[in-house]
Amino acid sequence: MNTFVKSIKSLGSPKTAIIGMVALGVGSVMSYGNPESVSAWYLAGPLAFLAVSLLVAITTNSRIYRRGGLLVFHVGLLSIAVLAAVGRLTFFEAHVEMLEGNVFGVEDTLNVKKGPLHSDDLHHIEFVQGRYTVEYHPGMVRGLTHSYVRVKGDDGSWQDKVVGDDRPLVIDGYRFYTSFNKGFAPVLTWKGIDGSSMQGAVHMPSYPLFEHKQENDWTTPTGETVRLWLRMDTGLDEKNAWILNEKTPESTLVVFVGDSRIELRPGETAAVGGGDLTYDHLATWMGYKIFYDPTLHALFGASMLSVLGLFIHFRRKFSLQPLRAADPVGGRVPVADDPRPTTGRVV
Amino acid sequence: MMDGHATELPWLWAGLAAYALATFAAFRSVQVAHARSAGAMAVRGQENAVLTLLVVGVALLTISLAERWIRIGHGPFVNLFELIVSQLFSLGLVYVVAYWRFPVLRPTSVVVLPILWVLGLWVLVLEPTAVPNPPTYFNNWKWAHVGFGKFFLAFCLIGTGFAGIVLLRRVKRLAPYLRVLPDDDVLDNHAWRFMLLALVFESLMLIAGAVWAQDAWGRYWAWDPLETSAFINWLALGMALHIRFTYRVPTLWSSAAIVGLFVFAFFTYFGFPFYSEAAHKGVV
Ligand code: HEM
Numbered sequence: 001m002n003t004f005v006k007s008i009k010s011l012g013s014p015k016t017a018i019i020g021m022v023a024l025g026v027g028s029v030m031s032y033g034n035p036e037s038v039s040a041w042y043l044a045g046p047l048a049f050l051a052v053s054l055l056v057a058i059t060t061n062s063r064i065y066r067r068g069g070l071l072v073f074h075v076g077l078l079s080i081a082v083l084a085a086v087g088r089l090t091f092f093e094a095h096v097e098m099l100e101g102n103v104f105g106v107e108d109t110l111n112v113k114k115g116p117l118h119s120d121d122l123h124h125i126e127f128v129q130g131r132y133t134v135e136y137h138p139g140m141v142r143g144l145t146h147s148y149v150r151v152k153g154d155d156g157s158w159q160d161k162v163v164g165d166d167r168p169l170v171i172d173g174y175r176f177y178t179s180f181n182k183g184f185a186p187v188l189t190w191k192g193i194d195g196s197s198m199q200g201a202v203h204m205p206s207y208p209l210f211e212h213k214q215e216n217d218w219t220t221p222t223g224e225t226v227r228l229w230l231r232m233d234t235g236l237d238e239k240n241a242w243i244l245n246e247k248t249p250e251s252t253l254v255v256f257v258g259d260s261r262i263e264l265r266p267g268e269t270a271a272v273g274g275g276d277l278t279y280d281h282l283a284t285w286m287g288y289k290i291f292y293d294p295t296l297h298a299l300f301g302a303s304m305l306s307v308l309g310l311f312i313h314f315r316r317k318f319s320l321q322p323l324r325a326a327d328p329v330g331g332r333v334p335v336a337d338d339p340r341p342t343t344g345r346v347v
Numbered sequence: 348m349m350d351g352h353a354t355e356l357p358w359l360w361a362g363l364a365a366y367a368l369a370t371f372a373a374f375r376s377v378q379v380a381h382a383r384s385a386g387a388m389a390v391r392g393q394e395n396a397v398l399t400l401l402v403v404g405v406a407l408l409t410i411s412l413a414e415r416w417i418r419i420g421h422g423p424f425v426n427l428f429e430l431i432v433s434q435l436f437s438l439g440l441v442y443v444v445a446y447w448r449f450p451v452l453r454p455t456s457v458v459v460l461p462i463l464w465v466l467g468l469w470v471l472v473l474e475p476t477a478v479p480n481p482p483t484y485f486n487n488w489k490w491a492h493v494g495f496g497k498f499f500l501a502f503c504l505i506g507t508g509f510a511g512i513v514l515l516r517r518v519k520r521l522a523p524y525l526r527v528l529p530d531d532d533v534l535d536n537h538a539w540r541f542m543l544l545a546l547v548f549e550s551l552m553l554i555a556g557a558v559w560a561q562d563a564w565g566r567y568w569a570w571d572p573l574e575t576s577a578f579i580n581w582l583a584l585g586m587a588l589h590i591r592f593t594y595r596v597p598t599l600w601s602s603a604a605i606v607g608l609f610v611f612a613f614f615t616y617f618g619f620p621f622y623s624e625a626a627h628k629g630v631v
Contacts, residue, residue: 014593137479177565
C-alpha cells in the first residue's frame with residue numbers, strides 16, 4: 001500500500017477518532033453556557049475533523065462497513081455532523097413583541113441572528129395577535145401561557161390557533177414561541193391642533209417582572225418627550241394563584257410633561273405638548289421567540305437511525321454471547337466478538 | 348422543617364429500610380459463597396432474600412411516589428428530592444429485573460446496593476417541599492427523556508457493579524470473598540456490554556431531550572449546564588469504548604474508567620440540579 005493511501009486510511013482509524021473526540025470534548029467545555037467570546041470554530045473544527053474521519057472510516061474500514069449495525073450508527077453520526085453544519089448556515093433566530101390586534105411584520109423583529117445562507121422567507125408570514133392568558137401559581141411561579149392568534153392560510157382563509165411556551169405556532173418552518181416577556185401597552189390617540197390624528201401604543205416593560213417600573217418615554221409628533229407611567233391596581237396577592245390577562249389591572253396612565261403631571265383613565269383626554277392626547281384603552285403585548293432551522297426533522301431522523309444501528313450492533317454482540325451462558329461461577333468464559341486487540345488472555 | 352402533610356414519607360422510609368436489608372443480605376450471600384462448606388443452595392437462599400427485599404423496596408417506593416403524585420398533582424420531575432426518590436425507584440426496578448434474569452450479575456449487588464444507599468441517605472436530609480411544574484414541563488417528550496435517562500443510569504450502574512468487583516478484588520482483605528466469581532476479563536467484558544447498552548439509552552435520552560428542548564425553549568441545543576455535561580458524558584463513553592478496542596487497556600484501568608463514567612453521570616444527574624434546585628433551571 002503506498003504512503004498516500006496509508007495516510008488517508010489512518011484518517012479513518014479509531015486512533016484518529018479518539019483525537020477528534022478529545023477535541024470535540026474540549027470544544028464542548030469551551031462552549032458551556034454559549035459564551036459570546038468563544039468562536040464557533042471550537043465546535044465546528046472538531047466536528048469537521050470527525051466528519052472527515054468518519055467518512056474515511058465508513059468507506060475504508062471493514063470493521064465498520066462489514067457490520068450493518070455499526071455502519072448505520074457511524075453513517076448516522078456523520079449525517080448529524082453534516083446536518084448540524086447546514087443548520088448553522090441556514091438558521092434564523094429573533095424576538096418580536098406583538099401588540100394585541102396587530103399583524104406580524106418582519107420589520108418588527110428584534111435581536112436577529114441568522115446563518116449566512118438563510119433565505120429570509122418571513123415576508124410570507126401573516127398572523128394577527130389576539131389576547132392571551134398566563135397562569136400563575138402561588139409565589140409568582142409562571143405556569144401555562146395561552147396566546148390566541150389568527151393565521152392566514154395558503155388559501156387566504158383565517159384560522160384560530162393557540163400558542164404557548166411549548167406549543168409553537170409553525171408557519172413555513174418558522175416557529176413562534178411565547179415567552180416570559182409580555183406585558184401591557186396603553187393605546188393612545190393623538191390629535192394635533194392642525195387636525196392631524198394618529199393612534200399608537202406604547203409598550204410598557206415586561207409584566208410582572210418589572211411590575212414596579214411600568215413606565216416608558218414617548219415623543220409626541222410635535223417633538224416633545226413625555227414620560228408615561230402606568231399605575232396599576234391589580235389587587236394581587238402573590239401568595240395566591242392568579243391569571244394574567246387584559247383584565248388583570250385597573251390602570252391609570254400618569255403623564256409627566258415638563259413639571260406637570262396628568263392622570264388619565266381609559267377614555268379620558270388631556271392637552272399635552274400642542275395637541276390632545278386620549279388614553280383609549282389598555283392593550284396587551286406578547287413577546288415571541290422566533291426559531292427556524294430547516295434541518296430539524298432530518299436531524300431527528302438521522303439520530304434515531306444512529307441509535308437503531310447501535311442497538312443492532314449491541315443485539316449482535318449479545319446474541320453471540322448471551323450473558324446467561326456466562327453463569328458458571330468461577331469459570332473462565334469464552335468471550336465472543338470482543339473487539340479488543342487479542343492478548344492471548346481473552347479467547 | 349418537615350412538611351406536615353408529606354404523607355409519602357413513611358412509605359419512603361420503609362422502602363429505604365427494605366433496600367438496607369437487601370444490602371445486608373447481599374453481603375451475606377457473598378460471605379456464604381466464600382465459606383467452602385456452604386453449598387449452592389445456601390447461596391441461592393441468600394440471593395432469593397436479596398431479590399425479595401428489593402421487590403418489596405421497589406413496591407414501597409412505588410406507593411411513596413404515587414402518594415406524593417396524588418398529593419401534589421404532578422410527577423417526581425421538579426426538585427432534587429423528587430429526582431432522587433424517582434431514581435431510587437427506577438434504579439431499583441431495573442436492577443431487580445436484571446438480578447432476577449441474569450444470575451451472573453448477582454454478586455454486583457455488593458457494589459450496586461451501597462451506591463443506592465448513598466442516594467437513600469441523601470434523600471433523608473432533603474425537604475419534601477412541593478414546587479409547581481414549570482410551564483415547560485407539560486410536554487410529553489419529558490416522559491421519553493426522563494424514561495430513557497433512567498435506563499441509561501441503571502445500565503451504567505450495573506456496569507459499575509461489575510467494575511466495582513474487579514476493583515474490590517485489589518483490596519487484600521476483600522479478595523478472598525470475591526475469588527469465586529468469574530475472572531476479571533470476563534467481568535470486564537460484561538461490564539462494557541452494559542456500558543454499550545447505556546450508550547444506546549443515553550443517545551435516546553439526548554435525542555428526546557433535544558426534541559423537548561425545541562418545544563420547550565425554542566432551541567434543540569444550547570449548551571446549558573445539564574446539556575453540556577450530558578453530552579460530554581456521552582462523548583466520554585464513546586471515547587472509552589474506542590480506547591478499549593484500540594489499545595490493550597489493563598482491566599484495572601478499564602474498570603476505573605467505568606466507575607469514572609458512572610460518577611460523571613451521577614454528577615450530571617444530581618450535581619447540577621443540586622446547585623440549581625431544578626433541572627434546567629437556567630431556562631425555566
Ligand atoms: C469520528 C470518527 C470515528 C471513527 C473513525 C470510528 C471508528 C470506529 C471503528 C473502526 C469501530 C469498530 C471497532 C471494532 O470493533 O474494531 C467503531 C466502533 C464503535 N464506535 Fe466509532 N468511530 C468514530 C466515531 C465514533 C463516535 C463519535 C462514537 C460515539 C460517541 C462512536 C462509537 C462507537 C461504538 C459504540 C462502537 C462499538 C464499540 C464496541 O462494539 O464495543 N464512534 N468505531
